[in-house]
């Protein structure tokens with residue numbers, strides 16, 4: 753598993769399988785933040801285990817299924833664990849899959865849902881406080897999947913996460929852009945996607961290839977790659 757640890761601050765890529773499931777867990781002491789909620793995220797949190805009351809929030813960087821399809825299962829896991837407080841769910845404004853997952857869960861279970869989602873909308877450069885984590889989204893450059901209606905860049909974010917012990921940035925799905933380089937340069941750890949593997953540079957402005965991801969990663973004090981590509985990315 754791709755990971756990083758410095759003092760009380762830790763990052764673990766629970767799942768980095770692009771097109772299938774992305775989930776990244778960040779821990780500060782005994783508090784946790786989940787970045788992206790792909791299939792299997794609930795299984796992985798339960799297996800560690802992460803106590804349901806120690807999860808400060810779930811942030812979905814963009815509304816592709818490999819990042820958002822695990823939301824109903826996460827709510828189910830929180831319900832069975834008898835989560836006490838509302839759970840912050842931070843989604844882009846345009847996130848029908850993530851929001852639909854919440855609606856499906858609440859509609860299906862009604863009064864028996866028991867867990868209370870606290871929905872928040874991500875906005876560029878607006879910092880969200882989640883326990884020890886200060887999460888600041890910045891715009892990514894990510895197009896719709898080729899199977900979707902083609903063309904437009906979609907609403908997608910990278911994240912700057914400040915917590916006691918350091919600063920982590922997560923690139924999100926993105927082509928190369930100057931803001932990402934600036935964020936990486938000020939980070940203790942940059943988690944950078946390399947979804948295009950050894951393919952051509954910035955295909956359709958959607959992903960980074962490995963060389964691009966490594967170049968951006970080296971701007972930070974340390975870096976890790978994720979989201980597919982050959983090798984331990």
Ligand SMILES: [Zn+2]
Nearest residue numbers: 814816894925
């Ligand atoms: Zn994507």
